[in-house]
Amino acid sequence: MICLGIEGTAHSIGVGIIRDMGGKCEVISNVIKIYHPEKGGIHPREAANHHANHIADLIRESVEKAQIDFTNIDLISFSNGPGLGPCLRTAATAARALSLSLKKPIMGVNHCVAHLEIGRGTLRDCMDPVLLYTSGANTQVIAFAEGRYRVFGETLDIGIGNCLDKFGRSVGLEFPSGPKIEKLASLGKEYFELPYSIKGMDIAFSGLLTAAENFYSNGEKLEDICYSIQETTFAALTEVTERAIAHTEKDEVLLGGGVAANKRLRDMVQTMAKERGASFFVPSKDLCIDNGAMIAWLGVLMYNSGIRMKVENSFIDQRFRTDMVDVSWRD
Numbered sequence: 542m543i544c545l546g547i548e549g550t551a552h553s554i555g556v557g558i559i560r561d562m563g564g565k566c567e568v569i570s571n572v573i574k575i576y577h578p579e580k581g582g583i584h585p586r587e588a589a590n591h592h593a594n595h596i597a598d599l600i601r602e603s604v605e606k607a608q609i610d611f612t613n614i615d616l617i618s619f620s621n622g623p624g625l626g627p628c629l630r631t632a633a634t635a636a637r638a639l640s641l642s643l644k645k646p647i648m649g650v651n652h653c654v655a656h657l658e659i660g661r662g663t664l665r666d667c668m669d670p671v672l673l674y675t676s677g678a679n680t681q682v683i684a685f686a687e688g689r690y691r692v693f694g695e696t697l698d699i700g701i702g703n704c705l706d707k708f709g710r711s712v713g714l715e716f717p718s719g720p721k722i723e724k725l726a727s728l729g730k731e732y733f734e735l736p737y738s739i740k741g742m743d744i745a746f747s748g749l750l751t752a753a754e755n756f757y758s759n760g761e762k763l764e765d766i767c768y769s770i771q772e773t774t775f776a777a778l779t780e781v782t783e784r785a786i787a788h789t790e791k792d793e794v795l796l797g798g799g800v801a802a803n804k805r806l807r808d809m810v811q812t813m814a815k816e817r818g819a820s821f822f823v824p825s826k827d828l829c830i831d832n833g834a835m836i837a838w839l840g841v842l843m844y845n846s847g848i849r850m851k852v853e854n855s856f857i858d859q860r861f862r863t864d865m866v867d868v869s870w871r872d
């Protein structure tokens with residue numbers, strides 16, 4: 542089975558084509574265009590216009606790169622939430638148009654669950670992980686328990702990527718600021734104490750963000766502040782992930798989301814996994830960030846488990862939560 546997946550929950554519009562290799566996923570193409578606001582954060586309407594401008598070309602490009610014909614596609618899948626309304630509607634509209642014109646079934650899939658399934662689908666020995674999902678808008682620790690992907694811990698305010706981007710914006714770094722902060726942090730030497738807020742299994746970042754901005758206004762070195770932000774936020778994320786592993790008694794950790802590109806985060810989580818005797822997994826960068834291939838793969842899993850969706854019922858849900866999905870493809 543070959544599936545084309547469309548991702549468009551936030552700043553990226555991506556199209557991926559995958560082939561089901563009997564339970565494992567072969568990515569045959571995965572193309573993406575990322576919206577960069579001229580200034581400030583993501584404006585949902587502008588991001589949606591960006592997606593609308595690029596989607597047709599991306600679909601053509603993905604089919605060319607996959608070296609297939611449109612008639613070879615068996616299923617169209619798209620991310621139907623969570624995300625920004627105008628962006629979700631743009632991706633859904635493209636998926637519906639494609640489904641109707643190719644006369645192929647459509648499947649709306651949960652974006653967060655797709656981040657986890659692409660790890661299981663493409664990485665050898667990654668079977669039942671605890672996922673630390675760290676992206677711009679989302680930050681969650683997710684694992685499978687009793688028929689659903691449960692959220693064991695999550696941010697109470699902003700996502701970790703958002704926290705980095707907001708700090709970057711207030712000190713004049715370009716969007717996305719995560720990679721720039723990583724570079725600056727590697728030059729930092731002095732650690733400033735920042736609020737480390739974990740409540741139960743949940744995390745909050747906005748207090749830390751304000752404190753970091755205050756250090757900057759007080760003239761402290763940007764490199765040191767970046768270093769302190771990374772050390773504090775990543776330690777908190779690692780702590781919650783470790784507690785989820787202990788609670789679920791799983792022995793695999795998977796990273797996902799754009800912030801998973803960060804070497805310091807990877808190192809911290811990997812060290813924790815090693816100390817617990819757990820395996821550590823991280824997909825290649827193009828599968829960590831928001832991408833169409835993961836959406837295509839989850840579409841296949843759902844379709845193969847018997848789920849069907851009609852175009853007229855292919856709704857989007859801005860607040861589609863991870864634990865709302867009935868995971869019928871796992872036992």
Ligand code: AMP
Pocket residue numbers: 551553675676677678701702703705706717718719720723798799800801802803804829830831
């Ligand atoms: P996503 O929302 O999953 O597409 O991820 C985008 C987020 O990842 C943005 O907030 C970026 O700032 C962040 N990001 C990308 N690369 C890095 C990096 N090397 N270190 C930290 N954050 C990063």
Ligand code: MG
Pocket residue numbers: 652656676679798799830831
């Ligand atoms: Mg994402």
